[in-house]
Amino acid sequence: MKEVVRVAAGQGFWGDDLDAPRRQVEGGQIDYLMLDYLAEVTMSILQKQKERDPSLGYARDFVGAMESILPAVLERGVKVVANAGGVNPRGCAEAVRSVSAKRSGKDKLKIGVVTGDDLLGRLDELIGQGHALANMETGEPLSTVRDRVLSANAYLGSEPIVEALRGGANVVITGRSTDTALTMAPLRYEFGWGAESWDQLAAGIVAGHIIECGAQCSGGNCLYDWRSIPDLANVGYPLVEAKADGTFVVTKHPGTGGRVSVPTVSEQLVYEMGDPHSYITPDVIADFTTIHLDDDGTDRVSVSGIKGKPPTDKLKVSIAYRAGFKAVGTLVYAWPDALDKATLAETILRERLDRLGLKFDRILAEFVGANATHGRLAGDGRDAPEVQLRFGVRGSDRAAVERFTREIAPLVLNGPPTVTGFAGGRPKVEEIVAYWPALVDKSVVKTKVDILA
Amino acid sequence: MKVRLLDIAHARSGDKGDTANVGVIALEPRWYAVLDQFVTQKAVAEHFRGMIEGAVDRFELPNLGALNFLLHGALDGGGTLSLKTDAQGKVYSTALLRMVIDVPDIIAKRLGLPKAP
Numbered sequence: 205m206k207e208v209v210r211v212a213a214g215q216g217f218w219g220d221d222l223d224a225p226r227r228q229v230e231g232g233q234i235d236y237l238m239l240d241y242l243a244e245v246t247m248s249i250l251q252k253q254k255e256r257d258p259s260l261g262y263a264r265d266f267v268g269a270m271e272s273i274l275p276a277v278l279e280r281g282v283k284v285v286a287n288a289g290g291v292n293p294r295g296c297a298e299a300v301r302s303v304s305a306k307r308s309g310k311d312k313l314k315i316g317v318v319t320g321d322d323l324l325g326r327l328d329e330l331i332g333q334g335h336a337l338a339n340m341e342t343g344e345p346l347s348t349v350r351d352r353v354l355s356a357n358a359y360l361g362s363e364p365i366v367e368a369l370r371g372g373a374n375v376v377i378t379g380r381s382t383d384t385a386l387t388m389a390p391l392r393y394e395f396g397w398g399a400e401s402w403d404q405l406a407a408g409i410v411a412g413h414i415i416e417c418g419a420q421c422s423g424g425n426c427l428y429d430w431r432s433i434p435d436l437a438n439v440g441y442p443l444v445e446a447k448a449d450g451t452f453v454v455t456k457h458p459g460t461g462g463r464v465s466v467p468t469v470s471e472q473l474v475y476e477m478g479d480p481h482s483y484i485t486p487d488v489i490a491d492f493t494t495i496h497l498d499d500d501g502t503d504r505v506s507v508s509g510i511k512g513k514p515p516t517d518k519l520k521v522s523i524a525y526r527a528g529f530k531a532v533g534t535l536v537y538a539w540p541d542a543l544d545k546a547t548l549a550e551t552i553l554r555e556r557l558d559r560l561g562l563k564f565d566r567i568l569a570e571f572v573g574a575n576a577t578h579g580r581l582a583g584d585g586r587d588a589p590e591v592q593l594r595f596g597v598r599g600s601d602r603a604a605v606e607r608f609t610r611e612i613a614p615l616v617l618n619g620p621p622t623v624t625g626f627a628g629g630r631p632k633v634e635e636i637v638a639y640w641p642a643l644v645d646k647s648v649v650k651t652k653v654d655i656l657a
Numbered sequence: 658m659k660v661r662l663l664d665i666a667h668a669r670s671g672d673k674g675d676t677a678n679v680g681v682i683a684l685e686p687r688w689y690a691v692l693d694q695f696v697t698q699k700a701v702a703e704h705f706r707g708m709i710e711g712a713v714d715r716f717e718l719p720n721l722g723a724l725n726f727l728l729h730g731a732l733d734g735g736g737t738l739s740l741k742t743d744a745q746g747k748v749y750s751t752a753l754l755r756m757v758i759d760v761p762d763i764i765a766k767r768l769g770l771p772k773a774p
Binding site: 341427428471472478480481495497509566577580581594597636641 | 667668669670671672673674675676678680682684704707708714716717718719720721722723725727733734735736737738740741742743748750751752755
């Protein structure tokens with residue numbers, strides 16, 4: 205058994221720094237590279253892509269990333285764990301295979317493919333069996349939006365990834381795995397943690413939570429002493445150096461920018477946190493109030509003391525459904541009295557939409573530069589040098605939203621003065637794909653692992 | 658003495674559906690006790706009154722010198738439904754740090770708390 209296992213994060217979401225995976229494998233010694241591509245509604249975007257072309261439906265950035273790191277995988281034994289498979293993990297694996305086909309050592313590539321998370325084809329069967337798949341926030345049963353569902357995927361835990369690694373895979377591609385499992389699974393595999401090693405499993409989950417958003421724990425988006433954080437242009441993405449007892453150090457490669465310190469790690473720990481006593485995952489419930497952080501030298505934070513307890517018998521399911529249309533238009537008003545002018549424009553716009561008889565579920569006007577982000581806490585905004593009116597509508601009637609988009613530009617000539625910033629043209633109508641979180645019994649989800657050699 | 662949270666804490670916020678979370682972390686470990694005592698669930702609900710539709714929950718993480726607040730109904734539906742600039746609650750962090758608390762002089766002096774500007 206290795207004494208220390210190094211897992212590095214190379215991607216915090218689909219759209220993250222394209223070059224980070226390569227920097228992570230070339231900047232120093234690592235054992236695993238984990239890449240997180242899936243945000244809450246990513247699966248539905250991928251589902252739409254797959255409907256247009258059955259060979260797609262995965263995070264295509266991953267194929268480019270794999271191309272850039274293949275030498276490390278084939279020659280230095282770095283293993284890769286990624287949830288890039290989206291709604292087509294096998295198609296993703298085929299694409300990776302085809303970019304490796306020209307390389308020497310390509311026969312060393314063994315891709316583990318994890319499936320079974322996709323419940324779209326089984327929804328009616330599940331509902332028929334009495335699984336309500338009720339919305340975790342509103343309590344409504346899924347049947348209320350069933351005909352508008354685009355994708356439905358259970359969040360899988362570490363077990364199928366561990367199985368793929370045991371089967372000899374050096375690249376593991378999953379669909380909807382939890383972000384944290386991508387880090388915890390390699391540690392569990394390397395250290396042989398059992399299914400009831402609650403404290404170690406919880407430690408692996410905490411390690412995953414810290415690095416799953418990439419550089420957001422190593423100086424990115426860090427409020428603490430932000431001016432002093434060096435060289436964000438060359439920010440180092442994080443890695444963990446973990447031991448079998450569940451303790452680990454968070455650090456980054458030497459010579460990179462950014463910072464790893466108790467404050468940068470603390471900020472990431474509280475990010476998207478619910479009840480800190482119960483961070484629920486498919487494998488274990490981690491208690492974030494037991495985490496102990498220590499300064500372990502420059503750009504090193506040691507993490508210890510983590511406690512875990514048995515998980516529930518449910519898996520979270522990420523469902524995406526069509527939820528109407530929206531559009532947002534903007535105009536910029538200049539000093540003097542910028543906020544008053546923008547406010548008058550809002551009033552005029554609301555009256556015109558009213559006269560046109562357009563009905564929306566929601567209209568929201570914000571004043572960027574005055575109070576869009578902090579509301580009344582920001583003060584009265586009277587001295588603002590400029591204010592952007594940001595006016596949005598949402599509704600189920602596409603034609604009404606479309607008509608709204610034609611009502612912004614006229615205000616330039618027939619509304620309040622000193623207005624600019626309309627060069628972008630008419631706002632775009634966007635179809636809303638909304639997120640429906642639900643729970644399902646673990647027993648109904650059957651995972652499958654294939655190793656493609 | 659009036660103390661502004663921005664001067665004694667840092668923070669990060671994010672989302673879960675229509676709920677925003679704000680984690681507030683003491684800049685000095687000894688200042689956590691001030692956060693714990695004065696940044697109550699009730700005070701935070703009052704701070705955001707009219708800006709959020711639901712309730713506020715508070716959780717303590719003394720191990721990190723931090724409090725975690727859940728602001729329900731804070732994101733105009735959240736995620737892709739939201740029409741807000743800050744649909745994912747990314748900047749509720751500094752909105753909470755605008756809060757000013759009233760700390761008895763004797764405690765403020767003992768802990769070396771900076772006075773609100």
